[in-house]
Amino acid sequence: MQKPRIIITPALSDNQRNLLINRGYYDSVLRAGGIPILLPLTDDPAVLDAYLASCEGVLFSGGPDVHPHRYGESVHPACGTINELRDTMELYLLQRLLAEKSRPIFCICRGIQVLNVALHGTLYQDIPTEYSGFVFSHSQPEHECDHAHHVTVVENTLLSEIVQCSSLSVNSLHHQAILSLAPALRSCGVSEDGLIESVYLPDYPFCLGVQWHPERLADHDPHSQMLFNAFCRACSDMKP
Numbered sequence: 001m002q003k004p005r006i007i008i009t010p011a012l013s014d015n016q017r018n019l020l021i022n023r024g025y026y027d028s029v030l031r032a033g034g035i036p037i038l039l040p041l042t043d044d045p046a047v048l049d050a051y052l053a054s055c056e057g058v059l060f061s062g063g064p065d066v067h068p069h070r071y072g073e074s075v076h077p078a079c080g081t082i083n084e085l086r087d088t089m090e091l092y093l094l095q096r097l098l099a100e101k102s103r104p105i106f107c108i109c110r111g112i113q114v115l116n117v118a119l120h121g122t123l124y125q126d127i128p129t130e131y132s133g134f135v136f137s138h139s140q141p142e143h144e145c146d147h148a149h150h151v152t153v154v155e156n157t158l159l160s161e162i163v164q165c166s167s168l169s170v171n172s173l174h175h176q177a178i179l180s181l182a183p184a185l186r187s188c189g190v191s192e193d194g195l196i197e198s199v200y201l202p203d204y205p206f207c208l209g210v211q212w213h214p215e216r217l218a219d220h221d222p223h224s225q226m227l228f229n230a231f232c233r234a235c236s237d238m239k240p
């Protein structure tokens with residue numbers, strides 16, 4: 001079988017001169033049998049349409065905060081770095097994907113937040129200052145590649161089907177999270193302190209979001225690699 005081509009949205013270096021991608025995204029897709037392809041940072045629909053036409057699946061990677069005006073709010077002082085070009089690019093890609101329903105989608109960290117905003121949900125702009133249920137830090141860079149907290153897996157969801165267990169040990173590198181869940185999305189994973197950490201879109205071939213970073217765990221954690229395997233399998237299955 002031909003390997004599915006997976007396009008991945010890029011991050012930008014602090015000096016804005018380099019497109020970046022953590023190698024875990026590439027390695028996890030490669031282990032899953034896919035071909036990872038990094039996108040340029042552009043909001044040109046003709047370019048994005050061409051990339052979409054040439055791929056079987058789209059991975060929305062981690063990155064800066066979505067501009068709050070995208071969900072009807074002003075910028076909170078604790079909101080982090082924003083890249084409006086990337087907002088425009090990713091919201092365009094999602095709009096196309098969700099309309100066509102023909103390519104699997106995997107959304108990681110910022111990705112789950114963009115997905116929620118694209119479907120009319122909202123975000124906590126900063127967990128420590130806006131979420132009263134906050135009991136431990138969700139920003140644990142010292143545990144980038146190991147356990148930071150648990151996620152309870154909701155039964156009978158896309159996530160439970162994939163991982164076949166009721167609890168996951170995850171890392172945590174986010175200061176924002178889903179506040180109001182988009183009406184079309186379903187929660188499929190919740191942290192010990194009550195934040196939505198995973199969502200999926202029913203009635204779509206494969207659309208999964210996770211708030212943690214499985215790409216940094218997948219080389220030693222089977223449940224993390226299972227997410228990439230299921231995504232790439234779905235991409236292969238959709239190939240004509």
Ligand SMILES: [Mn+2]
Pocket residue numbers: 138149171172173174191197211212
């Ligand atoms: Mn977390």
